[in-house]
Amino acid sequence: MLDGSSLALHMPASLTDTFRVLDLCGVLLNGILGGLIARRKNFDLVGFVVLAMLTATAGGILRDVMIQAGPPFALTDPYYLYTACLGATVAWFVPLTSRPTRRLLVVADAVILGCWAATGASKALTHGLGVMPALLLGCLTAIGGSMIRDVAVGRPRRSSAATSSTRSRRSSPPVPRSWP
Numbered sequence: 001m002l003d004g005s006s007l008a009l010h011m012p013a014s015l016t017d018t019f020r021v022l023d024l025c026g027v028l029l030n031g032i033l034g035g036l037i038a039r040r041k042n043f044d045l046v047g048f049v050v051l052a053m054l055t056a057t058a059g060g061i062l063r064d065v066m067i068q069a070g071p072p073f074a075l076t077d078p079y080y081l082y083t084a085c086l087g088a089t090v091a092w093f094v095p096l097t098s099r100p101t102r103r104l105l106v107v108a109d110a111v112i113l114g115c116w117a118a119t120g121a122s123k124a125l126t127h128g129l130g131v132m133p134a135l136l137l138g139c140l141t142a143i144g145g146s147m148i149r150d151v152a153v154g155r156p157r158r159s160s161a162a163t164s165s166t167r168s169r170r171s172s173p174p175v176p177r178s179w180p
Helices: 013-040 045-067 078-093 099-126 131-153 158-171
Strands: none
Touching: 013 045, 013 078, 013 099, 013 131, 045 078, 045 099, 045 131, 099 131
16 A cells, blocks of 8 residues: 655755755845845845745745745755845846846846746655645745835835736726716
């Protein structure tokens, strides 16, 4: 008879190291992206650091809290917070406004989102959750930090704003303006 422990995902040490490097690269990149938004909002250095930490770590922290497998990994491993602070520092000192830099950030963000989605789903499956919760936690890991950052600065998500306005135009019939 199979039990849940025999189905656990085992990774070689070199693969685990590769995921760690990608994870920390993602933390750095999202720290920079959080810092760039702090720059647009004219935040001070503390605002840069807080926004970078939210953007870089909040999705994984939410995932770990929902899985209930101990303290969130981003809070127990100091490299995650240091790397997010490094991203804030980069965004504070380097404007990153050139077109090639912006394109590089978009491509790198897409790669990291994919890695974080896979990591979140894998961690959920490793802790015995089913496929649907794993998909949910994969998505939450990937975009949770950006969503929390956008709420913190009062910036609506572009995808939800565009979808809701398009949906409301398509689903509501034209109404005559006969009443005041």
